[in-house]
Amino acid sequence: MSFFNNKKVSGKNVVRSTMLENRSKAGAVKLWLTRKWLFPFLYHLYALKPIQENKVIFMEIRFGNLTDTYQEIFNELVCNYNMDIHCHFFREGFVLKPAELKRQIDFVKDAATAKYLIYNDSSNTQGSFKVRKGTKVLNTWHGAGAFKKFGNSTIKKIFGGTEKDRATYKLHPKYHTVTVSSPEVEWAYIEAMGMEYNSQCVKGIGISRTDVFYKESFINAARDHFYDILPQAKGKKVILYAPTFRGMPRSAITPDMLEIGKFYEKFKDEYVLVYKHHPLVKIRPTIPTDYRKFAVDLTDDMSISELLCVTDICITDYSSLIFEFSIFEKPMIFFAYDLANYFDWRGFYYNYDELTPGPICYTNSEMVDYIEHIDERFDREKVHAFREKFMSACDGHATERIMKEFFGDDIEQFRRPAPVEGDFCDLPDAKILFRDEKKRIDRMKKLMNKAASAYRKAAKQPVIENRVAFLPDEASDWDVFYSLEKVLKENEGQYEIIKDVTYNAKNIESFVSKLAGAKVIFCSGEPYILRMIELREETKLIQISPELIPLYPKWISSKEIISGYNVEENKYFPIRSKYNAVMGSAEKDNELFAKNYKLAEDGKVVNIGNITTDMLFDEEFKANARKRLETICPYSTGKKIVLFLCKDRESAAGYLNRVMTMMHEAYAREYVCVGMVCDGKPGRRLEISEYLEGFAFDPRFVLAQRVAQQEADSLDGDAMPDSAGGVRMDKIDWKNVAPITHTEAIAIADIVVGDYCSQMFEAAIIKKPLFIWTPDRITFGREQEFYFDYDNLLPEITCSSNAELLQKVNDIDNYDYSALERFCERYISNCDGNTSIRVKEILENLIKK
Structure with a gap:
């Protein structure tokens, strides 16, 4: 053979x-x-x-x-x-x-x-x-x-x-x-x-990264984050199992030799067991259901630096994390069951037996025995000597020395007049190709040259007194001016309304020429077109403030602007707008709105409510939204809706998939879960796992799939086989179906769950059960500054864990609306369905001036 x-x-x-x-x-x-x-x-x-x-x-x-x-x-x-x-x-x-x-x-x-x-x-x-x-x-x-x-x-x-x-x-x-x-x-x-x-x-x-281990604020935040995820760990010690990967980086695998049952039997009352796999590992072993109150995989939830801060005993094998962990001078166990193979595979710089500042164990029984007798067997002096030898320069000031050694005095010419504060590490976006971003900026420069020239030319003509323009920013929903437009059109011909267009090289000149003649421009957020032109003095600007309340810094106070991270964009496309009026909800928060939007000399924040909330009182608007949702997602027909509104961030989808998976067991027959991203970049959608299809979905993602499928079918002649509301899918022109907006989703939801986006508070206006769900409050709090004490904003309905959220949803029949009523009275009392009428009065006064 x-x-x-x-x-x-x-x-x-x-x-x-x-x-x-x-x-x-x-x-x-x-x-x-x-x-x-x-x-x-x-x-x-x-x-x-x-x-x-x-x-x-x-x-x-x-x-x-x-x-x-x-x-x-x-x-x-x-x-x-x-x-x-x-x-x-x-x-x-x-x-x-x-x-x-x-x-x-x-x-x-x-x-x-x-x-x-x-x-x-x-x-x-x-x-x-x-x-x-x-x-x-x-x-x-x-x-x-x-x-x-x-x-x-x-x-x-x-x-x-x-x-x-x-x-x-x-x-x-x-x-x-x-x-x-x-x-x-x-x-x-x-x-x-x-x-x-x-x-x-x-x-x-x-x-550099070891400096955080000397910051009390980092250690305390790590501990708070850990207890937010694992409240059952309070009062217990933590065993961390953090093995390195095996194989090559592109196809890395993780060992699965730890017997949880043995640890559970001996330590379930005194310890919790935490897994942290190497980030290169794509497929990880699952923890048996019987042990999930004792053992948990936090690979996706906490950084290794955070976990080292809360760990009492670290089990590893050949990972360099032992050097960082030695800073804490706590026990380490080396589970080296495959030591001979690993030596042949890769090898070590020092003799493994002499290097390791803790016991080398080949079996689970050896590890369990050591932990049982850890008080008498742990050799702190050995760990201290190890730290002094291998980590002597990691004293909390490494970054300072690195800056001096590498950059020296050469960068002093670029020092800021005054430093800015914050954590800016979340600004880089790996999803965006560098070349695509450069092309976008170059394309916008060309459009800006055309727009600026056309605007200056058209601005030589007087403004048209009844011309009003609606300019949403690129991430705004299509219905943001729906109620206001409806009110302004009541007297036919009284106003000439210009709506924003998807501008390009062919239409931008004609659009800004019309814009130059507008007496009043209404903005939702900071539309990019206004970054391209110097607005004439005769034109008045009104900001409708798409954020219901100013939870955190945005626009001119955002990290992107303050940091200057996107240098070329900030140079060529600064936020130029100065508003004559900014719509606010409560007078006490006027200062916060003024932080996010620059006011003109005569500008002020007016507390008249938010026009987007007027739609919540429109029954026709609500009925159309429900019908369109059932057309896009037929399996939502006849079901109640749990709506999740998540601020756009990298970790959102992971948290959402986990909680929706837990909800599926109890609610799949009665409810569907709708997930939507808020305050993100245009076109962002939630990546909800395919295994939840039929129970959980992002309607905007589903609609995009419908459009793509129809375009593909038009090429190969196949028709979409299913139907929506009795209408064949291939008979619906999906390109012309409007996506479901945040306000529509809130209007038709039965339960609303939000994390860090102000849109969720619209539920309080129409007395929908609302829960604030903050599974990553500590981590996200380091990335995002908040204007409010977020933990105490609505503590009665705030959930820091999935289990807590499910418990509250299970008790939905006993929901206490008193907290929402107090919140509405304090923050959004003017959102009564008549804001657009009050805005019309402001518009009429501006036109008369």
Whole structure:
């Protein structure tokens, strides 16, 4: 019997092997062409342009957010300097190869004119070109200490490549600075990065991300966040199990050898067990239902830095997190059941038995026994010595030293007159391709030139006294001016109304020419068109304030504007609007509205309510919304609705899917769950898991699918087989079906659940049961500043966990509306269905002036 690649030879196997071999050869050719020719060529081509002295680039190879190795440095730069900061996310292993290549090309082009390049890993992209003179390169590396081998140290190991591979495709450029946790481990990084020719660049001055472990505010917030997620952990100790991955980064797997049952039997009354898997692992083992009150996987819910702050005992294997955890000088257990294999696979810089400051265990029984006798067996002095040896430079001031060492005095010319405060690490958006954003800005510049010229020309003519314009910002719902338009049209011909258009190169000139003749412009948010033109003095601006109450800084007070992160956009498209009137809800909050919107010299905040809430009292509006929802999503017909309104953020979908999964068991026959994003970028939709289809959905996402499907069917001649309300799907022109808006959804919902968006408070106006659901309040609170004490805004209906929310929903028949009544009286008493009538009176007064 003959074998081929350890499999019996067959026609199918030979063909498959040939295909794999050809694919491998094609991949090798592509790698050579990009790393040895394309990337160096593009870098040196774009390097013909001068260096931009204030440009800083952060590069993430795999992850879709700015990881903790960068965060302290990023915030230091944003808060104290006017730098042009660009963040590139390759997303290797998480997006398709063509998408990876686009992102890599964008980075190479951008890097060519950067003064500072900052890395935290190795890749044959960053090592593919010789960095030009005048550009400085920093590597903060993503692991502390020196534990398992990496880079050149793994040559001849299974994990590493061959010497030929390393010589052909370099993983590192010439660095100015490589930061490590102590002088003790400098040698290991010199070896791993092949820096023998430039050994002075490796400096044991500390790891930036460890500074948070010396901040009491961070530790307290981590503890609060942990108890918000796991209230059952209060009064108990925490065992953290955080193994490193096995295999290669692109196909990383996690070990599944921990026997929860043994830990549960011994420690269920005294401890909770928390899992934190490596972020490269895509498929994780599930925790058996019987143990879910004792053990929980917080991989997606808390950062490793947060978890280390709340951990009492850490179980790991070969992860470098032991170095960070040693700062707390607490017990560590090393579950190294596959030590021999892992040594062959990757190897270690120090003798494993001598390095580890805790017991090496090969079985679950050994770990359980150690924890049972931990008081007499834990050797704190050994951990302290370990910390002193490997983490001596991690003292809470590492970022300060790194800034001084790498940037020096060169960036002092860009120091802000006064620093800004806040956490700005959530500003970079990995979903947006760098090239697409650049194209958008370039396109908007061209439109701006046309718009500004056409507006100036048309503004030479007098304003038309009865011309009124409605300008929503790009993220506003289509119905935001519905009630006001209805009121203004009651006297036919009294007003000429101009509505916003989807402007482009063909229509923008004619649109702004009409806009130039408007006596009054109503805005919802900050429409982009007004960033392109200098508005004439005769035109009056009224802001309807789409946010019902100003929960947090927006627009001119937003982090995007204050930080100046999007430098080019802020330079060419600043927010220019100065309002003659801003609609507010309660006089006590006028100052907050004035923070978000700039007032003209004679401008003021007027407390007359919010026009969008008028629609809540319109029965025809409500009936049409319900009918359209059932057309878009037929399985909602006859069902009650639980509406979730979530502020747009990366973690929203994860939290939502978990709580909807829990609700499915109890409510699937009676209810459907509708999820919608608020306060996000135009076109953002919630990614609700497919397994919840038929019970939970984002109606805007479903409608987009209908449109796409119909367009596809028109090409291949197939018809959509299902029906909506007795009408065949293929007979509905989905392009002309208006998407469900937030106000429509609230009007037809039976229960409203919101997190951090003011739209949810519309439910209080019409006495719909409302719950404030804040599963990530602590984490999100670090990213988002709030004007109010959010925890005490409506404590009676606030839920910090999924279990608490389900408990309140189960008791919906006993819902107490008194808290909502007090809230309405305090914040939104003028939202009575007649706001548009009062706005009309203001309009008439402005026109008379």
